[in-house]
Amino acid sequence: MNNRTWLITGVSSGFGYEMTKQLLEKDDKVIGTVRNKDKVADLIKKYPETFCCEILDVTDVPAIRNLVDDSFEKLGSIDVIISNAGYGLFGAAEELSDAEVDHIIATNLTGSIQLIRSALPHMRTQGGGRIIQISSYGGQVAFPGNSLYHATKFGIEGFCESVAQEVAAYNIGITLVEPGGARTEFRYGSAQVADLMPEYEGNPAHSFLNMLDASKSLAPGDPVRMATRIIESVELEPAPIRMVLGSQALASTISTLKARVADYESQTDQAASTDFPVGE
Template sequence: MASRTWLITGVSSGFGRELTEQLLGRGDRVVGTVRDTAKVADLAGEYPGAFRPEVLDVTDTAAVRDVVDRAFADLGRIEVIVSNAGYGLFGAAEELTDAQVDHIIATNLTGSIQLIRAALPHLRVQGGGRIVQISSYGGQVAFPGNSMYHATKWGIEGFCEAVAAEVAPFGIGVTIVEPGGARTQFRYGSAQVADLMPEYDGNPAHAFSAMLDPANGLAPGDPARMAARIIDSVDAEPAPLRLVLGSQALDSTIATLRRRIDGLEAQRDLAGSTDFPPGE
């Protein structure tokens, strides 16, 4: 298999780090964005010709465009864009501050949108490529205490599904990756928690606290295996629109979608009652 060049955001930990290590180990090139290059100094030292670290805060749209434009200009061709940078925010909607709401939208949603928009002209001109958006099964399933995280993931999934249809004629594939719980820093290190209110003690909105405590059992997902399946997906033609990783994630997603369909089917008469009668 010919080597590829990848641009991946958020490679200091989690899936971004795991993807980068596996790709470099097999001989691919990676442009990896971080906020602190010290966290990837080991990769830069071990793979000086293959790993290119870039400092980037994805909430800075101008910087996103600059990094993407320079990477394509310097490397000539980048086959895969992985929009991975993001984080979790836990707490009831009422417990979140305005700043927390604004920042998670700017990072998880707007940052991903602008990364993809910056890459599209280059992918179109070069005649194709692949966009991989790291979402979550939380992009289709919602839990209390995760409202803003779900808002960003449901939002980016709608964006990507529309864009996939727009760019398919140019040979650009789009895949939305929906992992379940995994043993990464996303869950056990980088997750942010609101200033919790006692009024919500015992409320389903605080059930996440048990999930975030490793003493209650670790997540079932293996980040290394998940990263390997993401890499494999780039070889699939046509590009899979969604890639669910983890048996629990798949079961939960299917059950949720079935309940949603049942609820919609029950409204068939109600929905039809708002149409003009035939012939009018």
Template sequence: MSKTYLITGVSSGFGYEMTKQLLAKGETVVGTVRNDKKVQSLIEEYPNTFFRRFLDVTDTKAINELVADIYQHVDKVDVLINNAGYGLFGAAEELSAEEVNHIIATNLTGSIEMIRSILPHMRKQGGGRIIQMSSYGGQVAFAGNSMYHATKWGIEGFIEAVAQEVVPFNIGMTIVEPGGARTEFRYGSAQVAQLMPEYNKNPAHEFLTMLDQKNGLAPGDPEKMAAKIIESVAIEPAPLRMVLGSIALKSTIDTLEKRLENFKSQTKLAASTDFIE
């Protein structure tokens, strides 16, 4: 039986690749865009199963109106994939207040409000699946990526908590943590702050090497990653996390092991602050 998917940010990257694969499988996709030029071919090829909607995920009112309107036309949305987002690079001092506020509104608040808007509907329909696109940058931090990490660490904490709240309603939630992939995220949509010479030769500017394709392309295959995300919908219970990419997994494990060692070394310190009864 075919499913209906609501996917944000389908004009490029993982959103576009997932939409393309789902439509080829006969699924129905409601995909949000800010500009529909890149999805014209999908509109023409799948007029009965692909429905593009314009949405700026920083607009909470628009999110609520979109979800309400979708449920006027479909019985249920089986899967929500929060995919819209972008990367912002630069040292914390180099970022403007506008850049800070916008990436939070897009990557963090936008995802939160989309989930909050659809939860009442999924609860009433008896269940559903929510997939939140994050990054291994939701567990591992690099200089020059502070605000991107802030949004990803934030949304992961939100998902972990909400996932526990909605289990009784048969709603599963999955955080997807891809490593570097050959998408427009890195080679097109990435935004760079107004760089300061004081940070030249500083770890904060090492991202410039990563963004330059002359230094080699990212190892992740977007087509394979999209396929694994789609396959996860059938897994019961929903996996809380999926790390995609061998480098991403190794980096995550190494980071968590070091973090755990640090916590364990604080056993006496932690106990020393308890009341002694």
């Protein structure tokens, strides 16, 4: 297996940190973005030759473009781009502020879109590459109290599925990774909660409060094993368009999609009733 060069956003914790750590341990090169270098001081010190840590706020589109352009120019080529930066926002839709709505869309959706768009011309020029978008099984399955997170993940899934078809001819593969719950800072640290309204007490919209409480339940996913599977996916040809991580996530996704297909199939006559009659 040849050593690769990776660009990964959001490497200060969770999957980003664990993937970076595993890649550096096998002598790959990583350009990792953070908002605070203190969180990766150990990696900066241990891997001065192979780890390039860059400050990036993924809501800053010009900064994304500059980082990607400078990285390709400096290294000549980058084999894998991993769009990982993102966070969870919990609360009923009307509990969320306009600023909270705008920020999660700018981070999870627009930031990911612009990272991928910035990388595509470089990957076409170099003759190919792999793009991995960290999504969620929440890009297929929706729960109450998580509407804007789902909006960003459903959105990025549609974007990537379309772009994958556009760039396959240039030997660029795109994979959507759909992890289930994992024991990372995403759930037990960085998750943001809206200013909750008493009107929603006892409502399913607040069921997430138990999920975020580690004393009441722990997520089943092991971030170390999940990071390993993500890294290994680069060896698969052709690139899988989706990869679900976690048995609970897969079961929930399959159940949801089966119900969705059954609902669509029940509408066969109604859908056909809106067509022009044959011959007209």
